[in-house]
Amino acid sequence: MIVADLHIHSRYSRATARSLDPERLWLAARRKGLDLLGSGDFTHPAWLAELKEKLVPTEDGAFELRTDLAACLDDETPATCRRPVRFLLSGEISCIYKRGGRTRKVHSLILMPDFAAVERLNARLGRLGNIVSDGRPILGLDSQDLLALCLEVEPRVIFIPAHIWTPWFSLFGSKSGFDAIEECFGDLTGHIQALETGLSSDPPMNWRLRSLDRFTLVSNSDAHSPGNLAREANLLNCEPNYPALALALADRQGNGFAGTLEFFPDEGKYHLDGHRKCGMRLTPAETRAAGGRCPVCGGPLTVGVLSRVEELADRPPGAGPEVARSFESLVPLDEVLSEAMQRGPATKGVVAARGELLERLGPELYILRQAPLADLEQAGGSVLAEAVRRMRAGEVWVEGGYDGQFGVVRLFSPAERQKIKGQGAFWSLAREARPGPTPAPADHAQGRARAEAALLRPLDPALEDLNPEQARAVEHRGTPLLVRAGPGTGKTRVLVQRAARMVEEGLEPERILMVTFTRKAAAEMRERLAALAPSAEAVRVTTFHGLGREILTQALGAPPAVADEEARLALIVPLARDLGLKPGDLAQQLTRCKQTLMLPDGAVAEHLAAYEALLAKEGLLDLDDLVRQAAMRLHREQELARAWSGRFGQVLVDEYQDVNPAQVYLLRALCGPGVEVTAIGDPDQAIYGFRGADRSLFRAFASDFPGAARMGLIDNYRSGPAILALAQALIAGDPDPSRVIPRPRLTGGPLPVLCELANPEAEAEWVADKVVGLLGGVDSRQVETAPEAAPLNYGASDIAVLYRLHAQATALREALERAGVPVQVAAREPLAETDPLDFKAQRVSLLTMHAAKGLEFPVVFVAGLEEGLLPYQPPQRPPADLDEERRLLFVALTRAKDRLYLCRARQRALFGHSLRPALTPLMRDLASSLLIREKADAPRRRARQLGLFAT
DNA sequence: GGGTTCTAGATTTTT
DNA sequence: TCTAGAACCC
Numbered sequence: 001m002i003v004a005d006l007h008i009h010s011r012y013s014r015a016t017a018r019s020l021d022p023e024r025l026w027l028a029a030r031r032k033g034l035d036l037l038g039s040g041d042f043t044h045p046a047w048l049a050e051l052k053e054k055l056v057p058t059e060d061g062a063f064e065l066r067t068d069l070a071a072c073l074d075d076e077t078p079a080t081c082r083r084p085v086r087f088l089l090s091g092e093i094s095c096i097y098k099r100g101g102r103t104r105k106v107h108s109l110i111l112m113p114d115f116a117a118v119e120r121l122n123a124r125l126g127r128l129g130n131i132v133s134d135g136r137p138i139l140g141l142d143s144q145d146l147l148a149l150c151l152e153v154e155p156r157v158i159f160i161p162a163h164i165w166t167p168w169f170s171l172f173g174s175k176s177g178f179d180a181i182e183e184c185f186g187d188l189t190g191h192i193q194a195l196e197t198g199l200s201s202d203p204p205m206n207w208r209l210r211s212l213d214r215f216t217l218v219s220n221s222d223a224h225s226p227g228n229l230a231r232e233a234n235l236l237n238c239e240p241n242y243p244a245l246a247l248a249l250a251d252r253q254g255n256g257f258a259g260t261l262e263f264f265p266d267e268g269k270y271h272l273d274g275h276r277k278c279g280m281r282l283t284p285a286e287t288r289a290a291g292g293r294c295p296v297c298g299g300p301l302t303v304g305v306l307s308r309v310e311e312l313a314d315r316p317p318g319a320g321p322e323v324a325r326s327f328e329s330l331v332p333l334d335e336v337l338s339e340a341m342q343r344g345p346a347t348k349g350v351v352a353a354r355g356e357l358l359e360r361l362g363p364e365l366y367i368l369r370q371a372p373l374a375d376l377e378q379a380g381g382s383v384l385a386e387a388v389r390r391m392r393a394g395e396v397w398v399e400g401g402y403d404g405q406f407g408v409v410r411l412f413s414p415a416e417r418q419k420i421k422g423q424g425a426f427w428s429l430a431r432e433a434r435p436g437p438t439p440a441p442a443d444h445a446q447g448r449a450r451a452e453a454a455l456l457r458p459l460d461p462a463l464e465d466l467n468p469e470q471a472r473a474v475e476h477r478g479t480p481l482l483v484r485a486g487p488g489t490g491k492t493r494v495l496v497q498r499a500a501r502m503v504e505e506g507l508e509p510e511r512i513l514m515v516t517f518t519r520k521a522a523a524e525m526r527e528r529l530a531a532l533a534p535s536a537e538a539v540r541v542t543t544f545h546g547l548g549r550e551i552l553t554q555a556l557g558a559p560p561a562v563a564d565e566e567a568r569l570a571l572i573v574p575l576a577r578d579l580g581l582k583p584g585d586l587a588q589q590l591t592r593c594k595q596t597l598m599l600p601d602g603a604v605a606e607h608l609a610a611y612e613a614l615l616a617k618e619g620l621l622d623l624d625d626l627v628r629q630a631a632m633r634l635h636r637e638q639e640l641a642r643a644w645s646g647r648f649g650q651v652l653v654d655e656y657q658d659v660n661p662a663q664v665y666l667l668r669a670l671c672g673p674g675v676e677v678t679a680i681g682d683p684d685q686a687i688y689g690f691r692g693a694d695r696s697l698f699r700a701f702a703s704d705f706p707g708a709a710r711m712g713l714i715d716n717y718r719s720g721p722a723i724l725a726l727a728q729a730l731i732a733g734d735p736d737p738s739r740v741i742p743r744p745r746l747t748g749g750p751l752p753v754l755c756e757l758a759n760p761e762a763e764a765e766w767v768a769d770k771v772v773g774l775l776g777g778v779d780s781r782q783v784e785t786a787p788e789a790a791p792l793n794y795g796a797s798d799i800a801v802l803y804r805l806h807a808q809a810t811a812l813r814e815a816l817e818r819a820g821v822p823v824q825v826a827a828r829e830p831l832a833e834t835d836p837l838d839f840k841a842q843r844v845s846l847l848t849m850h851a852a853k854g855l856e857f858p859v860v861f862v863a864g865l866e867e868g869l870l871p872y873q874p875p876q877r878p879p880a881d882l883d884e885e886r887r888l889l890f891v892a893l894t895r896a897k898d899r900l901y902l903c904r905a906r907q908r909a910l911f912g913h914s915l916r917p918a919l920t921p922l923m924r925d926l927a928s929s930l931l932i933r934e935k936a937d938a939p940r941r942r943a944r945q946l947g948l949f950a951t
Numbered sequence: 952g953g954g955t956t957c958t959a960g961a962t963t964t965t966t
Numbered sequence: 967t968c969t970a971g972a973a974c975c976c
Contacts, residue, residue: 517965519965543966623966688964804962848963848964909967912968
């Protein structure tokens with residue numbers, strides 16, 4: 001028979017002992033009496049390197065401490081405890097993700113048969129999230145996807161849902177788990193052979209669920225220090241190696257898996273229900289009677305494991321499957337000694353006594369489980385012997401743990417304890433009749449209605465039936481049409497509906513052209529169109545550049561060769577040098593010429609001519625040429641114009657505020673008589689002036705396309721009224737009589753929050769604290785210090801952090817990663833290594849305000865609201881245009897649906913200069929009633945704790 | 952040619 | 967302050 005503890009942690013995990021290295025784990029395992037020990041934390045690169053250095057393979061998939069290291073430590077092991085200790089490679093992963101409208105937090109224990117498999121796994125995980133800053137990494141990955149990934153990497157993986165009943169971080173957790181294992185792991189459930197029951201539950205509790213009968217119930221310590229090793233463990237009748245363990249777990253008929261060593265579940269931190277702040281401990285029946293509310297403060301109770309088991313149980317208490325493994329309930333030796341000596345478990349006396357017992361009798365588990373009472377009496381006195389006898393017999397007094405508070409197991413009555421105190425260990429205990437253990441409450445759980453299966457998102461009203469303004473825009477025919485559509489008013493929807501309606505009316509889909517600026521937008525449009533009306537599939541959806549290329553392809557008889565960025569620079573850089581210009585300036589000058597169609601004079605004309613000659617020599621066009629040349633040819637070449645100007649009967653253009661003159665010129669060429677143009681956009685969201693977009697073209701639409709009708713969308717479906725009010729106040733700084741005041745369709749929601757922090761690091765820290773709070777805490781310390789966290793149910797992908805410059809991302813990313821939050825920084829060049837699961841991983845998005853355009857998030861942070869940063873004041877250059885920067889901030893604010901957090905630093909180092917910037921002038925004059933100014937707590941630790949769950 | 956030192960410059964971004 | 971590219975040195 002061997003004893004195995006498969007789930008532990010290294011010193012690289014949060015809140016773990018610094019002494020957790022392979023040597024001391026090995027030593028502790030020997031003192032405990034363990035034969036097989038999980039390495040823990042194999043996802044952590046530094047820990048894995050240490051394991052590879054210090055462990056050597058022995059049996060199949062098992063490892064031993066290097067002999068030279070073991071030799072050095074042999075002296076430190078009591079002679080009675082010397083035994084071989086094998087390691088297996090194990091790790092734990094915390095998945096935090098949203099499924100079915102609820103935030104899920106599920107921990108999983110994973111074992112792998114060799115280092116190569118671990119490395120394959122880590123390579124994949126490393127692309128999906130941050131596995132370096134915590135030994136137990138937090139990933140925004142669905143548990144089912146994690147299991148799929150593990151199986152893909154190594155079919156022999158042993159995947160065990162960890163401590164399945166803890167409320168905050170487990171498969172069945174009351175706060176963020178599931179009601180059935182299949183709900184969590186879907187059709188991969190069959191690959192799971194074992195479930196870890198955790199400290200707060202024991203096998204009889206688990207036996208009450210028939211659905212768990214087919215699983216092996218394992219128990220591990222989840223130790224965060226060497227001393228806690230083996231506080232729960234497994235008994236196995238097999239060789240101490242990987243395949244033998246796998247077989248023992250999988251084979252429910254055989255007896256490879258003999259049973260478990262358990263905590264008294266009452267001692268676990270989440271056994272009963274309660275509210276720690278108020279000191280309220282409740283049984284499941286009491287909780288029901290109290291309606292799930294704390295009888296003292298009325299706040300929500302943390303529902304413990306016992307309640308949760310009853311809720312899901314389909315067998316009465318005491319019932320179980322026909323075949324079940326045995327188990328023994330133990331109290332850790334230091335606690336037994338603490339009782340026998342009536343002094344704290346960590347006191348010198350207890351520590352010394354334990355050492356002496358180990359020397360004389362053997363490992364801790366032997367002492368607790370097997371040592372004859374006579375030997376115990378001889379080595380440790382009769383009180384100790386009696387204490388151990390009672391423990392083995394289950395004659396204990398318990399105060400159940402609740403809401404993160406460990407329970408207390410007592411081996412002696414108060415009177416006996418008084419006696420021990422008075423007489424010391426010399427007092428000999430009479431065996432007294434004593435009350436049995438606190439009985440488990442015997443009421444039966446009511447099967448709760450599982451109402452929240454597959455929560456449907458509220459139906460989008462604009463999709464179901466259009467509001468009057470939208471309907472007008474969709475149905476208008478006969479003239480060009482310009483629609484002004486503010487953020488969240490259903491702009492794309494109107495465009496898509498309009499196209500679909502036209503198809504319905506009998507227009508061939510090939511006669512409809514939809515034009516966007518980016519391929520991404522085009523793809524989205526295509527998708528939405530297909531979803532709305534399959535018959536509209538043949539509608540042409542493309543970008544301006546794609547359209548230009550197509551026209552040129554026809555004109556030239558072959559697709560034009562287009563200079564990519566690299567080729568273009570290869571021409572521009574030497575040219576700029578010859579001309580004594582900066583390459584960037586020259587590039588800007590040239591692109592400006594092409595986009596505005598302005599015929600330059602003087603020096604610029606020469607530059608352009610020289611550049612065009614170089615392009616011609618290479619037989620290349622640049623990207624600007626795709627639009628410009630297509631437009632010019634359409635205007636000049638009659639045959640080409642004939643082919644194109646009537647090809648489309650309807651042309652719909654998105655984001656019209658971003659067009660440049662070349663694009664309008666192209667549109668006009670395309671739209672001969674009888675062709676109707678629809679343009680939709682929002683001049684308040686024009687943020688690309690710097691790259692040639694000319695928002696005055698929005699206003700000029702009616703003269704470019706005579707007879708145009710104008711309309712505006714009014715209802716905003718995206719943002720709460722408070723967010724909208726702030727954004728509107730901001731944009732009002734740039735008066736525009738034709739602006740439509742939006743009408744919020746959502747109600748309620750908190751005011752936006754503004755906080756001014758000492759520096760960018762503190763600012764990032766503030767953001768990270770808020771994010772952790774919105775996620776309801778990502779580690780147990782957080783949920784235990786602030787368990788009243790409102791059930792906000794935000795997932796990481798519901799949250800975005802926006803900023804003006806990429807340079808701001810570093811501090812924000814670091815703070816979020818330190819907090820354990822999965823993040824994704826939208827970099828200019830996408831990371832080369834992407835994982836197939838990448839698109840499914842849920843992460844907080846870090847984006848520039850520009851990159852956020854067109855997106856929406858339930859929660860938005862906007863960081864760095866400082867003068868100099870917004871509007872941006874580049875060194876040695878003219879400051880960015882105030883109104884365009886105002887629109888940029890407007891775009892940023894209007895990305896938010898429910899919650900908006902604004903912040904800025906009082907001190908910021910930008911390009912080497914340390915500045916003490918003022919608040920951005922864009923926000924200075926806003927009415928104070930539009931937002932809540934939050935005070936920054938000066939000492940960081942306080943800020944962390946208090947800021948956590950404040951809103 | 953390869954390595955070191957110096958110095959200017961430093962947004963936002965799509966095709 | 968950091969970095970990329972140029973200038974410089976052997």
